[in-house]
Every structure is written in structure tokens, then in C-alpha cells.
Amino acid sequence: MIAELDLRAARIARDFPILALPTSRGKRLAFLDSAASSQKPQTVIDALVHYYTHDNANIHRGVYELAERATEAFERAREKVARFVNAAEPAEIVWTRNTTEAINLVSFTWGLANLRAGDAILTSQLEHHSNLVPWQLLAAKTGAELRFIEVDAEGLHELDRLDEKLRGVKLVALSHVSNTLGTIAPLETIVPKAHAAGAVVLIDGAQSVPHFPIDVRALDVDFFAASGHKMCGPTGIGFLYGKRALLDAMPPFLTGGDMIREVGYEHTSFNEIPWKFEAGTSNIADAVALGAAVDYLESIGMSSIVAHERALTAYALDRLAAFEPRGLTIYGPKNRAQRSSVISFNFADIHAHDLASILDTEGVCVRAGHHCTMPLMEKMGWPATARASFYLYNTEQDVDQLIFALEKAADVFKIK
């Protein structure tokens, strides 16, 4: 079964032209940094070229055929994303640049309109800066209190005091999957309690939607933010899912063209959702190409992707564990069912940046540093970690190459 999945991943890797290119040192590329940004399949690259070659015009304005085709492609991509995350309707999908912009949109619109002094925002200790800094600023602006669900040494959410922490909370903002530790948040426990406490729930899905089947209605979340570039799509396009009732009631975010219904010198009425939140000419080509990325992921099947990543992560954890007697430490949940395909680690006294540099000379791309989770790193007492993250195109050969490169690092740093 595992061999079969791996063969399939090797076939999938051939859809990604960049993975066939050797490094400047002539090494095979082992790309283990998809949690930062995924590679793109040929179909997504082709979709960008096709759009600019055949369909390019501004949308929602022109009455000529080309503009209609561009508008059609743009709105078709929205439908694909809506279906992919099981939104009730495409109007609940707002295009943004990325997860960060989607979260900021909620903070600046829903947040400023709904939070007052005396209210509270609840997030967790393992959030990416993109799901922390906007709430710090919102709290400062409104006088609301910012609270944290604590995480234990494995990076698991501590829920025993959840009811108490939820008192007075208007917004719960959590990442679905931790980009640093791979922790999968126990949303099935937290979301119902948050709703019972009267809170709105925003999920940072940047690290979940590329890797797991997402059903925003089954999760019963109110907002869900994600980035296209981590799910085989281009950079510069992401989306915010929001329940219609919430989006309808929210004031606009950026203002200007396309988001209006009628403009006078003194007064303006706004467009309907989702366009109310899409001021100015949108990132049309990248939205269209994100639609192609969704097509690609669906053609592989999200359940196959889950099965493959689980098997590959288990293989990598087993092989990394063999280095533990020599000082390698693996961070994150010990229970493999509670983690995604992200593995943070440190090796003896080798700083993560030195480690990443040495791995790079062997063609292995890993992330090193604080992973935009500085408070978590501070809490855990780690100056930096190295992070390998896997996606549908990674194979056991990539893990073997990582292991080979780690031996090289041990050699350079004279670790026996």
C-alpha cells in the first residue's frame, strides 16, 4: 500500500516541472518546504498562460465577448473554490491576496464593527503571526481583551479551562493546522463551545486546505481564510469564506471601483457580496489559475493526498527518530493522528540555519527559523527549528535524500 502510494506520488511529481530541475550543484531537488509555498503543476502554469493568451480583459464591465469570457473564467474559479470547501454558494467566497489579507479583512470590517471594550478575542499560543498581529491591533483599537488557549510541550491545545476562557468572547480565531508543529486543532470540540458562548469562529486554513478535505459547513465555522500558493495555485491569490449573513452585514473593506452599486458625489451604495469586498480590478489571472489548481487537486483526490502524506510523514518520523540518540529532537504531537505533514526538528547543537544551509548543498529545501511564530518559539525556548513539510508530490526518495543530507551535516559538525 505504501509502495503503491509512493509510486503514485512519483508519477504526480512529474506534473510539476520545477521538481525535475537539478540544483546549481547538480543535485536532485528534494523540495520539503511546501508549508511555505507549494510547487505548481503544469496545468496551473498553463492556465495562467492560457488566460493571458486567450481570455484577458477586465471583468464585470465590458460588454464585448472577450470581457464576458474573462468574467466567466473568474467567476467559474470562484465556483470551484466554493465547491472545494463546500460553501453554501459562491457568493460566500471573497478573493483576497492571501490568508493574511483575508484575516485582516475580517479584523477591519467585522471586528471594528462588532467588538467593544469588555469583549474578548480568543486565539491560541501557536498561531502564525498572520492570525495574531491583526487581533493584537484590533484589541488595541477597540479595548477588547486578547486571550490565548495554551498549548502543552507537544503543541497540543489545552482545553480544560476552555469554558472559562470563552466567557465574554466575541471572536475565536484559530489556525486549523499549525505551520510550525503540524498540530491539528480540535475544532470539533472548540467550535460548538465557541458558538454556545456566542462567539464567531474564524479559522486560518492556510495549512489545512492544501492537505485535507475541507467542509466549512460540516466544521460549522463562520470565516475560513486560505492562500492559493500553498495549494498548487499561484501567489497573490487567496480567499475568505464567510457565512452569507455575516458577510452581508459587514461594512466594506477597501473601497473604490467594482465594489459599488451606485456612486454620487456625496453618497455611495455598495455592491452585493462577494464583490462588495473586491475593490478595484481583481487578480483575475491568478484566480483563474487557482481554479485550475482546485481542478488538479480534485483530479488526484483529497483523500488520496491525506493517505499519502500520512504514510510519508510516518516514514520520515521513523527515519528521523533513528537520529535521536545523536541529539536530534522532533517537535510537535507524539500522536501521529494529531499532526499533519509538517515536521519541526533540531539536530544536536547545529543551529537550524546552519543545518538548512548544509541540507541545501545536497538539494534538500527545508525551512529554518521561527516560522512566523515567534511567541510560540519563545514559549518553547527554541531559538529556531528546521522544518520539513511534505505534499502530494513528495516521495520516500525525498525523505531518503533528507536523511543522507543529515548524515552530511553530522559529518561537518563532527557529531558521532
Next chain:
Amino acid sequence: MDDFYKEYILDHYRNPRNFGVLEAPTATAEDLNPLCGDRIRFDLMVEDGRVTDVRFSGKGCAISQASASMLSESLRGQKLEDIARLTKEAVLENVGIGISPARMKCATLGLKVLKTAALGEIASWPDEEKPEAGASA
């Protein structure tokens, strides 16, 4: 790669010279590389325009720590204007390895902090680059 981490880099990393703080430095500066969290502090005793004692402290990668350690070795007796004349190129030559653009700030952080401690204003040395903003996930 074999020329990547020379033995003396590891030696300075694991046994940094002049490591610690001065009780009453006449000049001190600290900075970090937000990209990777490397942190360096330089404490100086300066008398009549000459460095009489030096300590550095910090944490981070082998490149940043070894570079600062090596820098600290040659400072006693130096005039402030000698420090002003220290160049990035000289420091990189000291480190002795091919530094990729991504690691350049690690190698030169010690120099930046030392110059800030010795000369005060960062603006007084034009070859400094602004630190990059934090990277994405």
C-alpha cells in the same frame, strides 16, 4: 560544501572568544536578525579613543557567532577609526567560506553591532543594509 564550514568556524561557534558582558562598558549595542533570530551584543571599554576591553554575547547560527567571535579577537588596542574602516568584505574573508545571499546578514551581524557600539549612529556607515522584514510561513 567541504569548504562551507571550516574547522575554525566550528571552533569559534563552540568556544566563542571574549564571550560574555562587561560590568560597566563605555559603549554597548545589541541587534538581531529578524529573519533567523540571530542575536549579538557587543560591550566595549574605550579609553582615549582606543578599545581596551571587549565582550560579545548572543545566540544564533555558527556563522553569526563565529564571525562575531573572530571579530572580537582583534579589537583590543584598536582605535575607533580603525573600527570605522572595517569592511564587510574583510569580515567575509575572515569567515572564509562562500556565503550565500541568504546568509550574508548572519555573517555581518557582528560587524553591524560592533560598529553601532563603537560609532553610535548606524547612519554613519553607508554600506549597511536595512534588515529584511520577517519572512512568511
